[in-house]
Amino acid sequence: MRSLNPRQIEAFRAVVLTGGVGMAANLINVTQPAVSRMIRDLQRQLGLTLFERRGTGLVPTSEALSLYAEVERAFVGLDRIAQMATELRTRRAGFLRIAALPALANGFLPRFAGSYLVERPKLDLVLSGLVSHAVVTAVAQGQSDLGFAEGSIEHAAVRLERMPPAPYMAVLPQDHPLARKKRLRPADFEGESFISLGYSSLSRFRIDRVFAEHGVRRVMRIETPLSEIACSLAGSGAGVTLCDPFTATEYATRGIVVRPFEPRIHFEFAALYAAQGTPPPVAREFIDSFRAHITAFLRSLPRR
Amino acid sequence: MRSLNPRQIEAFRAVVLTGGVGMAANLINVTQPAVSRMIRDLQRQLGLTLFERRGTGLVPTSEALSLYAEVERAFVGLDRIAQMATELRTRRAGFLRIAALPALANGFLPRFAGSYLVERPKLDLVLSGLVSHAVVTAVAQGQSDLGFAEGSIEHAAVRLERMPPAPYMAVLPQDHPLARKKRLRPADFEGESFISLGYSSLSRFRIDRVFAEHGVRRVMRIETPLSEIACSLAGSGAGVTLCDPFTATEYATRGIVVRPFEPRIHFEFAALYAAQGTPPPVAREFIDSFRAHITAFLRSLPRR
Secondary structure, X not given: OOOOOHHHHHHHHHHHHHOOHHHHHHHXXXXXXXXXXXXXXXXXXXXXXXXXXXXXXXXXXXXXXXHHHHHHHHHHHHHHHHHHHHHHHHOOOEEXXXXXXXXXXXXXXXXXXXXXXXXXXXXXXXXXXXXXXXXHHHHHOOOOOEEEEEOOOOOOOEEEEEOOOEEOEXXXXXXXXXXXXXXXXXXXXXXXXXXXXXXXXXXXXXXXXXXXXXXXXXXXXXXXXXXXXXXXXXXXXOOEEEEOHHHHHHOOOOOEEEXXXXXXXXXXXXXXXXXXXOOOHHHHHHHHHHHHHHHHHHHHOXXX | OOOOOHHHHHHHXXXXXXXXXXXXXXXXXXXXXXXXXXXXXXXXXXXXXXXXXXXXXXXXXXXXXXXXXXXXXXXXXXXXXXXXXXXXHHOOOEEEEEEXXXXXXXXXXXXXXXXHHHOOOOEEEEEEEOOHHHHHHHHHOOOOOEEEEEOOOOOOOEEEEEOOOEEOEEEXXXXXXXXXXXXXXXXXXXXXXXXXXXXXXXXXXXXXXXXXXXXXOOEEEEEXXXXXXXXHHHHOOXXXXXXXXXXXXXXXXXXXXXXXXXXXXXXXXXXXXEOOOXXXXXXXXXXXXXXXXXXXXXXXXXXX
């Protein structure tokens, strides 16, 4: 196979993004016939049908969508090289790519990272929110310098430092009768509409087990993998939930109240970096500062 | 190959989740030797090495992690069947599985969905937040009844209804000098530390093009694929951004101010459902109510 031409890839990407040759041509500043030709050549070279015509638009095939995912990965790589070059030219202090699980990414971590950047005007940042599995993969494959993921999943190419365990908090709609209690126990949840977090996470297992051990039956109407969705749903009165303290506090201004829950169930997570070599100094410094920030935050939580 | 035993799969899942035979045994209520035997049998049957010993724990191999992703998908399927059975037994009014892109999932959609559920006490809900590509796949593969994704990516197995286009808003730290302006234009962003959304989304292309056309140079220090991260970063003073109005409004209580931006750039998204058959009535009703809610919300935004 002849090696692929970067312009063809750019055209392919533009057609997937816009759904049509005209808009794609406009996006990448070439003529429509040029886009059509590049797509045709690419299809022939790859031996794949990449688009199907529907009405005035082009719909990508399943093959095209799979290919697109790879192309995106490669483009991120190319962008990174360009960015590194800029960095070297402008002698910036450094560049940090962090991937974090949703419980941290929906506010707590970006808020900390933002203040961290304000104090370090020469540091650049890419911050992604990914599920824990994807965080591990991003670090293992070198797409992120630093990751934060649930603590129990390990990978041979990744080193792991446990972060302080964080107690799950009870999250209630602000006008809920249980909001009068200072502290909640499993029995308080009997018959309550419960928002379950995660289809099959370790936390879900452990939370369900605590309620089972106490013989408490919740009404399991609502399920979501994301703590931010659970808190938003609770905020609109749809039910109660148990949630990590980072998200719970982040959403506390938005219609929910947050209470300690006993027995304690801990959300456990870790900082990850590539197992080969040592973490870049900028990552090392970030982990240590973030750990201190978490410790202070956990001390500030209501305890009983 | 002998067909796989569900108990083996459960053991595999438990070991991945806990990182050790002891904790896995505890989690699924069997003895440690039973877990070890099931894992050993599974490895032999599959012809794969699934775990490597490290210290006292077991670290899953890359093969195990790939397999795990498939197992999770299958388990979601099994859970769904169990849930449907419960639903039939208890004659609930219905069950709706929605997957939505982050801009809607970080608050706006769950808040609406929560109120919607409060009014429909017999409706159950699974609500996932996924990137647009994954939303399309979830709907195409029947894992979600209803999806909300960026409008331009189509799929042959999915039907699409465009939702009202939503103008990107300027998002600033609340104490930023530009916060005094009622409305922002590209020139206002000259020399500002800018938080870029998305490595390579259509919106990113279009936003960058507007600034390029106006000859405005921003300081591109920070990049994130998630609008909620962009707003949190802005809230801590790290920079300014352009963001969909759903997320911007959701985060407006948390350290940012939101202003109209001109020229208008629109965030375009659509409701998706399986192309075969008609959408379930409960999904049809949800789309229509949600569209009305969006229209009212967009009318409430500051315009100039």
